[in-house]
Each structure stands twice: as structure tokens, then as C-alpha cells.
Amino acid sequence: AQSVTQLGSHVSVSEGALVLLRCNYSSSVPPYLFWYVQYPNQGLQLLLKYTSAATLVKGINGFEAEFKKSETSFHLTKPSAHMSDAAEYFCAVSDPGNTPLVFGKGTRLSVIA
Amino acid sequence: DAMVIQNPRYQVTQFGKPVTLSCSQTLNHNVMYWYQQKSSQAPKLLFHYYDKDFNNEADTPDNFQSRRPNTSFCFLDIRSPGLGDAAMYLCATSRDRARGTDTQYFGPGTRLTVL
Numbered sequence: 001a002q003s004v005t006q007l008g009s010h011v012s013v014s015e016g017a018l019v020l021l022r023c024n025y026s027s028s029v030p031p032y033l034f035w036y037v038q039y040p041n042q043g044l045q046l047l048l049k050y051t052s053a054a055t056l057v058k059g060i061n062g063f064e065a066e067f068k069k070s071e072t073s074f075h076l077t078k079p080s081a082h083m084s085d086a087a088e089y090f091c092a093v094s095d096p097g098n099t100p101l102v103f104g105k106g107t108r109l110s111v112i113a
Numbered sequence: 114d115a116m117v118i119q120n121p122r123y124q125v126t127q128f129g130k131p132v133t134l135s136c137s138q139t140l141n142h143n144v145m146y147w148y149q150q151k152s153s154q155a156p157k158l159l160f161h162y163y164d165k166d167f168n169n170e171a172d173t174p175d176n177f178q179s180r181r182p183n184t185s186f187c188f189l190d191i192r193s194p195g196l197g198d199a200a201m202y203l204c205a206t207s208r209d210r211a212r213g214t215d216t217q218y219f220g221p222g223t224r225l226t227v228l
Contacts, residue, residue, distance in 0.1 A: 009153075032214050043117070043203055043219030044156070051214040090155060100170075101217060103155035 002027040002093045006104035014112050019063075019078040021107050023091030026072065033074040034092040034101070035065055044090065050074060061085070086111045116140070117220035119204050125226045126194050134189040134223045136204030144210045145187040146217065147179060148203040156203055162187060163210050191225075199227045 007022040025031055032051050036044040048059025055067040065076045074091060091104040117138045126132040136145065144163050148156035160169045162181045176198070178190040191198055201222045207215040 034216075036219075041222070041224070043119075043205075043221045044217075045219070046216050049214070049216065100158050100161070105155050106153070108153075 002031055002095055002099070002102055004091045004093045004102060004104040006089075006091050006107050008107055009105065010108045010110065012110040012112060013081045015083055016080050019076070019081045019085065019109065021076040021089050021091075021109065023065075023074045023076065023104060024072050025074060025091075025093045027093060027095060029095055030069070031093045031095055033065075033067060034094075035059065035063070035074075035076050036090045036092060036103075037061075038088040038090065038106075040087075047076070047089075081109075081111045083111050083113065085109060117204055117206055117218050119202075119220035119223050121223060122221060123224050123226070125228060126191075127228050128196065129193045132191050132194055132225065134191075134202050134204075134225070136187045136189070136220055137185050138187075138204075138206045138218075138220075139185070140206055140208075140218060141184065142206035142208050142218070143184075144207045144215075145181060146205040146207075147177075147187070147189050148205065149198075150201040150203055150222070152200075159189070161210070194225070194227045196227050199225055201225075 003026045005024045034049045035047040038044045048057045050067045058064045090106045120135045146161040147159045150156040159173045180188045203222045204220040205217040207217045
């Protein structure tokens with residue numbers, strides 16, 4: 001069964017600094033990978049997804065992620081953090097076919113002025 | 114705008130008193146999901162409907178039931194809420210489940226408090 005591991009339950013960065021949120025997956029077949037963002041007391045919103053096309057995926061709000069099969073990773077990055085990026089970020093994986101989405105435990109991003 | 118709507122946003126119930134949470138969608142998607150999310154945890158899938166086909170996760174307690182009377186609406190019924198059922202309940206939709214690439218669209222959630 002597939003699973004995801006998000007390293008670091010809480011990441012804190014200064015405004016304008018690089019954001020790096022880590023996600024490693026475990027899957028028996030090439031997976032589909034997603035990053036979702038959740039603002040306080042709201043539902044999840046898709047940031048970006050990897051579906052076996054380009055390995056570098058660009059998403060909304062200036063975020064991007066790179067699929068690295070050799071490292072089984074799909075880390076999320078943003079060159080310059082903004083205060084509005086403070087939220088919970090979830091990495092998720094699904095296998096091709098009829099399987100449910102499996103979420104990681106999430107990483108809370110704090111942005112310091 | 115097409116969207117997923119959940120009502121109410123906040124629900125307070127008493128221990129053991131049945132409660133129903135509502136979800137509606139204007140996306141005309143085939144699949145509707147219910148997730149439970151406890152504080153600082155990942156969303157946990159309870160069950161989903163593919164059209165009228167109900168799919169229960171193996172570890173979902175019998176205390177949780179769901180109904181989907183039509184494409185647009187889906188309900189989560191908690192027959193006898195316990196203190197451990199206090200959580201955010203998220204509804205989501207996707208166009209299809211047969212392809213793992215389908216994006217899930219989430220509603221804003223209903224925060225359930227059990228007194």
C-alpha cells in the first residue's frame with residue numbers, strides 16, 4: 001500500500017526566504033502525487049499535482065514541486081515566502097486506478113515578519 | 114462559481130444525540146467523499162460514493178453512516194456521537210475515481226463539537 005511521509009510537522013521561515021516542505025512516498029507502482037494547502041478552519045485546496053508528465057510541476061501561488069523517482073521524493077518549494085503562505089500543507093499519493101488518496105500528516109508553515 | 118458547500122460550518126451536539134452533516138456540490142461530479150480530520154492530523158477517509166455506489170473504508174465505525182439521495186447532495190449521519198468523534202468533517206468531490214489523477218475538491222468543513 002502506498003504511503004507518504006512529511007518530514008517536519010512544523011517549519012518556520014522568514015518572510016522572503018525559501019520555503020522547502022519535504023515529502024517522501026512509498027509506492028509499489030509509479031504514483032500520482034499531490035500537494036494540498038489548508039488555511040485555518042477551511043477545507044483543502046489543491047496547490048499542484050504530478051501525474052507522470054513533466055517532473056517539475058508548477059502550481060498556484062508561486063509554489064512548485066519536483067518529482068524525483070530515485071529519491072522517492074516530491075518536495076514543495078517556493079523561492080520567497082509571503083505572510084499569506086502560513087497554513088498547513090499536506091502531501092498526498094494515489095496509485096493509478098481505483099484507489100483512495102492517502103494523505104501525509106501535514107506540515108504547518110509559519111512565516112515570520 | 115462551482116463549489117462544494119457544507120452546512121452547518123459549526124455543529125454542537127450532545128453525547129449520544131444523533132447528528133447529520135450536509136454537503137452539496139454544483140460541480141456535477143460523480144464521486145463524493147467524507148473525511149474526518151482531528152486536530153493536527155491528516156484527513157482520514159470514512160467512505161465515498163461513486164454515483165450511487167457506496168464504499169465504506171474498512172476501519173470506519175458503524176456509528177457513521179451516509180446517504181446520497183441525488184448527485185448534488187450527500188449526508189453524514191453520526192448515530193450516537195461520542196467525545197472521540199469531535200473533529201472537522203470534510204466533504205470532497207471528484208469527477209471520477211477510476212483515474213488516480215482526478216483532483217478532489219473540498220468543502221470548507223463542518224467542525225463538530227460533542228458535549
